[in-house]
Structures are given as structure tokens and as C-alpha cells.
Amino acid sequence: MVDAPFTLGAVAYDPKVVTIWDGFRTWFNARGFPFDYVLYSHYERQVEELLEGHIDAAWSSPLAWVRARRLAAAAGTFVQALAMRDTDRDLTSVVVVRANSDIETVAQLRGRVVGVGAVDSPQGTLIPLAHLQSLGLAAGEDFEVRGFDVGVGLHGDHIGGERDAARALTEGRVDAACMIDGNHLLFTREGTLPGSSMRILTQTAPYDHCTMATRPLLDAETAGRFRELLLSMSYADPSVRPLLDLEGLKAWLPGRTEGYAQLETAVDTFHFYDRAGHITALDYRP
């Protein structure tokens, strides 16, 4: 297997994923870094295969990172967060209510219905619910959670769940809806959430999103070369710019793991995975 190319795993949440990684594959190979990719239909299997060493790197949702880290730690090894997009840093989620709603404070969500995204969405579900918990409101106890499960197993990469929650809020079927800040702007712009008739009730602290996780025992030289190439991709390079546009970044930055603390807490709070990285969420069927 000495000649085997560096193999990346990615989740096929959208057909453009093929365009993106095909393009990157050509780009890496042209720079003397033999590269290939495999696609997964959901994140859980990708994480497991990363840990088994079937792939060298996994383009990972924040939740996939949390699970990979836990599985590795339980096995007495570690995975590395090698690189991330500039757009993966310092995101927030918001909880939105109708402007004319009598809900003025987070405490007034008590007894109400909160719409969230897919059960496995960090930004649409887990992080905002943990945020409400930190403010003293337990999901499912102090308020009812209405999930909008679209693309379960994609860890919220599919926008559909958050959009459905926003629609439910507009139509009065829920009292509040959770979504990532970027989708709040998008939904407001496209009219799913009419701007003047909606109000942001609360905003989470900043957190980080996707990361390039590498497998246990990947040699440092290969990992270093892969990271160096990623970080060298320039938005001024026309051969790679369309791919960066599709993947939604201007530059790759070094990975960092501090930004996953909120999600680690949320995963524990809602028993999504256990400490060893086993799936423990009862209602989760990727």
C-alpha cells in the first residue's frame, strides 16, 4: 500500500460535493500529492472508517469531530483537527420569535414550543438547545421541542430542517425557532422569515464549524504536507477559486479545537454520544 494515494472522506450532502472533491483531487495530484476521495451517505460511518484507518482524513462536521475525538480517546489514541475554512470560525446560532409575540425573555419560553432543525444538527438543534439549558430552561421539560428532521445523518449540513422550523414559526405552528446566524440572514432575505415581523430572542456564544480531521497514526510528514497544500490554496488562483467558492471559503486556516466546547457540552447534556463516542441518542437513525 506504499503507493496508495492519500484518501479523504467526505459526506455527499449535495451533488456539488463531487465537483468540489474531483476538482481538489486534480489540484492535489497536479502538485505531486497523490490524492483520492471517497463519499459517504452520512457522517457516522465516515467517522468509524476514519478511526479504522480506511481513510486518512475526514472532512468533518463539528459533531463528527466530537465523536471522532471521543472514539480515539477511548481507544487510547488521537485524531487531529488539521485545518478549517475561514468561514468555520466564530459562528453563532439564534433563537427567533415573532415580533408581536409576548415572549420577551428566554424565561418566557417556559411551556412553549421551540422548533429546531434535524436531531443531529449542531447549529440548528444541539448548540441552541444547550444554550437555552445554560440559561435555565431544559429542553423537553421546560418547553416542548419540535424537531424538523431533514437529512438525518448529515449533521445539519442540509438546510431543510432549519428552513422548515423557520416556516413553522412564520405560520404560528411553533413559538420560537432555532437556526444558524447565516441562515437567519438568508431566510430574512428570501422572505421565509419576514424581517420586520421577527425578533431575535437570544444568540449563542461563538462556536466553530467544520474541520479536517486526520486519522490516528497518520505520519506527521504526510499530515504536514496535506495541511501545507490546503493552506497554500489561494483565492487568486483561478484553478482553485471556483472550488473554494463552491465549498464556501476564501482561505483554509489551521485547525483549532477550542471552538467545539459548547457542542461537547451539548452532546453530554442530550446524551447524543457517550464519552467513548458510541451513539446513545435514542431518536437518531442516520
Added chain:
Amino acid sequence: MPDTSPLSTIDLEALGLDRGAHLLVDRALAVLPVGGRLLVRGRAPALGIHLAVWARARGHGIEDLPAADGETRATLVRGGADVARWFGAERAGDPSPSGVSDRPDPTWGFAARGALVEAGGKSLPLDLDEKRWVWTDLAPQLYAQAAASQWDPNTAIDWGAAEPLPREIEAAVVQVMTYLVENEQAALVVPARFLGRIHPHFREAMQFLATQVADEARHVEVFTRRALLHGGPLGASGVGGRASLGTLLEEPDFALASFLLSVLGEGTFLNLLAFIERFAPDAVTRNVARLVRQDEARHVAFGLGHLEYQVTQDPELRDRLRAAIVRRHDALASTAGLSEDVFDALVILAAGGWNPEAIASGYRAVERLQVDMHDGRQRRLVRLGFSSADAAELSALHTRNFM
């Protein structure tokens, strides 16, 4: 390191990023150097959150300042992505016809000639992408002429003025019209197939071919309409004529196809249409032949023009033109060529009556027509640089079907 340069400020008032405020922010950032700072103020709900989202997506930095008096304040740090996007961008030639590039970049695609084209992107699959293959300096002028000369079949011809003809004369007219429709349909499809292969950088050549296709559509219409004018059934279509037209479609090379179609075929048709105009037994037939002939003269001028240009760039093209005529001749050697029905109909039109003397005169006129056609083809071949001897030999190999 703290930036001590004075801060530019923009006040968005109540305008939100969901309602177009990004235009104001973009405009204010555009005049700053990369790394320059802009203080953004505003009162729109969620402005702070939306500014962070927008800045992140555009590659700008953001530093939040505490809100005061219900006003959001944030400092944006200008990123360099918009500058990087236009790194390596170039003008797609010059908008004027004199600025046409010899070999436009295939990644320019459908960009307007002269537009600033972002570097990169996919190439359009356009194989006619060299000036010498499609261009003639006459193209702008011929296109303008074509655009100004479009006529409305409904009003350009006085269809109501049709007087009934003796049955056999009418049948001859209908036979000739039936033949013409068949030829016009081929003349429509051939340029249409090449139109989508031409790099749009050669705009006037593309536009000209578009008018040519539209012209042929009208020709199909008016000949069909004349054929049906007195309610008679259409004439016959011979295998030989159809085989001849079929070989035009088999020619995948634009130069060779326009040589066979425009220079030789449509060139020959100029004589045929003049003949019909002269001997037409009625005003409608005369007028449709006249209007169509004006259009055909442009088609011949364009085909001849771009081949003349190409021959100067690539003299060996003449050998390929010669080979194309010979190849087509060989392919058609065992076919009948012009159907007897059409030939006889032309004789009847020129005869104008049924006594032996009239028929003899009609027959002579059709012979004369073929001599004229041969002369015309030779003249055009000489313009492409063939010797008179070669021109005579090659013209004689042209299809007996005329087109």
C-alpha cells in the same frame, strides 16, 4: 498591533443587510486598502449578527463594538478576496470588429467581446475558435445589411394578386417550388449546425449566420406558400436530389461545408433564381424568386468572404476544397442528380407554351442557365485562387442537383 489610521465610518441608518445595505458597505470598503478599517453604524434589527455573517462570507474581518442607544456599531477590516478574484482577469479582446482576436481563449465562453473576464472556469466546447476559420472583415457589414433587409413574407408579397394559370404551367411552378423547399431546408440546417460551434467572440460572424438561418426559414415559407397557392398537391422529390443535399450534412468541416453550400450551391442558385424570376408565369412566383435571390447573394458573399480570408491564411486549404468537391462528386456519381421532373418543369416555365418551337426555346434557355451557372462557379473559384483550368474542371464536378 493597533491600527492608528483614522477610521472611515458609514451610517446605514435603518437599512438592513437583508434589504440591500451590503451595497453601501461594499462601496465604503472598496476605497479602503486591504486591512483598512470601516466603522459601520446602523439601527436595523439583527444588524450586528448579519454584519458578522456577511463579513465572514466575503472574507472581511469584524470587530464588534458595544451597541449604544439602540444603535449597532461594528468595525469591519477589509479583506482581499474581491481583489484576489480579479487577479489575472483580462479583457476579452476589443469590442470593435478590428479588435477580434486570432485565437480567443475558450474560457471566455459567452462573455461579451471586450468584457473583463475573470480568470479560470470551464472552456466552452466550441471548436470553431480561430479567426481564420470563421471570420471575414465583411461580416459586420453583411450582418448589418442582413438585419436591415429582413422582409415579412406576409406583406412583401401580394399573395392576393395571384391569377390562376393553365393547369400544366401551374404544375411546373409547383414542381419547381417543391424542389426549392427541399433545398432551402438543407440550406437552413447546414449553417444552423455550425452556428453553435462558433466561438461567440466572432460575434458578427455568428450574428450573420443567425440571419442566414432566419432567411432560409422565410425561403422555406414563401416557396411552400407559392406551391400551395392554388390548392394543388405538392410536386415530387427524387432520391437523387435528396442524396445530394444529404452529402452537405455529412461535411463536418465548416470551411468545406460553406464552400459546398454557399460558394457552389447558393452561388449556383443565384442563376437559378434569376432564371425563375425571368420566366415566372405570374407575379407571385417572380417576386418570391427576386426576394430570395437578394438574400442568397448575401449568403454567397459571406461564404466567399470568409473562405477568401482563410485561403490567405492557409493556402493549403485550396487542396482540401478541391478534395471536398471530388469526394462529393464520387459519392453522388451513381445518383441521378437533378430529377427529370425539375428539369422538365424548368423547360416548361421557359417555354411558356406547348408548340415545338416554344419547347425548343425553353430547352435552350435551360441549357443557357447551366452554362451561366458553370461560369458563375468558375468566377467564384478563381476568386479563391484557383487557376482558370482548375476552376473549369472543379465547377464541372459540382452536383447536377445545383445545390
